[in-house]
Amino acid sequence: MNALPPRGKVVLAAEGIGISFGGLRALDGVGFSARAGEVLAIIGPNGAGKTTLFNITSGLYRATEGRITLDGVDVTDASPHRLAALGLSRSFQNLQIFFRMTAAENVMAGRHLREGSGLLADLFRLPAARRANAATRDAAMALLEEVGLAAHAGTPAGGLPYGALKRLEIARALATDPRVLLLDEPAAGCNPVETEEIDRLIAQVAARGVAVVLIEHDMKLVMRISRHVVVLNQGRMLAEGTPEEVRANPEVVAAYLGTHGAREAARGTADA
Template identity: 70%
Template sequence: MTAILAAEGLGIAFGGVTAVDDVSFRVEAGQILAIIGPNGAGKTTLFNMVSGLYLPKSGRVRLGGEDVTAMEPHLLARRGLSRTFQNLQIFFRMTAAENVMVGRHLHEARGILAHLFSWPSVARQNRATREAALALLARVGLAAEADTPAGSLSYGALKRLEIARALATEPRALLLDEPAAGCNPVETEEIDRVIHQIAREGIAVVLVEHDMKLVMKISDRILVLDHGRPLAEGTPAEVRVHPDVIRAYLGGQGAREANHA
């Protein structure tokens, strides 16, 4: 079966220092792959290569079997690859619905004359875009906050809002960079629910995350990086007891948390 998203031997260096070296993975429709590792292991750098922000020095990226290596992010979005970032990228003065509507722009017809003269087609399109945004907010549990300014939402709600906006591009593959970072246990449970639902809808999910309870609970497979290189890959049950992973990353406390996930 052709993977929805695949990385093949990706590598990159900055100023002669290798940040990622020969990393490969594949994720299929409805599958959740977690990428974990110590700070500086190359996880976000890997995401940046896959999502078109960085040009790999070596290796390929394939989306639905198509070679999309170094394709610009907006072109990748058109082909079905979307992502979120570690730091919130929210328009705080806009409502929750308006934030999600921004993510729909790739699916809107654009014409200077139509907007300049406020043709009826523009009003119809705006209504359709808002309806789509409301449906996405409902998917992430924020239906009641549609007209709330984003700046008034809780941190956990903002994390889910970012996911809703990423979903507005109608992705086949979704990259989530630390979706639960900074969230309390209740907010993390909400993120867990949202990610599971996304996967059930057939979207391939790849996430970078430090919350080991979440990772072990939600993932189908886990890829562990250390100093930019693959250290281990397998199911949560395999990774949580892997001696190299425990030594390099989990440690005693992390291993206990993983085992109680």
């Protein structure tokens, strides 16, 4: 299990990230710092480069400029598998769930990097493999309990409501014992009740000491649970600061929030 760093310590940092696709400059000089036990939100209009930044941070894309460090170690060119082993996990904007597998099996699938048994032990069902499988199931059940899905452990994922699937994906991401959790629009498509459940879950994860980096369009949620906010626009940094500072920034209001969004952000800040 990855030992979590002291609360407030910078765990993940991106500096001067840039990337182009053909003639399109998707990101230009973007950076952020994520701290243990805190929620960092990355917001901005569609096409601002938020998911591209996540794809670079999680090893799916290679930045043409800049540097990413995890616990002070340069991981700019690390593969997704290597980053996962080092303690970085993520969810995706579109559900990446095994719908024919049960909820428990989905979470167990996310636990494979933490299993100690080897291929031969699994093939011959040696005692070490049986112990590892039992430990994996126990860990999966604990995570399902944490996200409120323990009663559905044996339910095929395809039979779960949408909001439950969002929480299931977070549980699977947590199965790797991450130090850093990247969440790409975890509340997208959720109704108000489901959004509140996601809100509480993210706060619980951060309270454990995990550094959470969040992309989200729900401004009430962002302002309620974030410690720091980074705003992107057209691939560049538009603003950063506390939720209150970002909400009051006229450039952010003009480029992204608008009048309605500013009201929603204010409401979220008041609820925090």
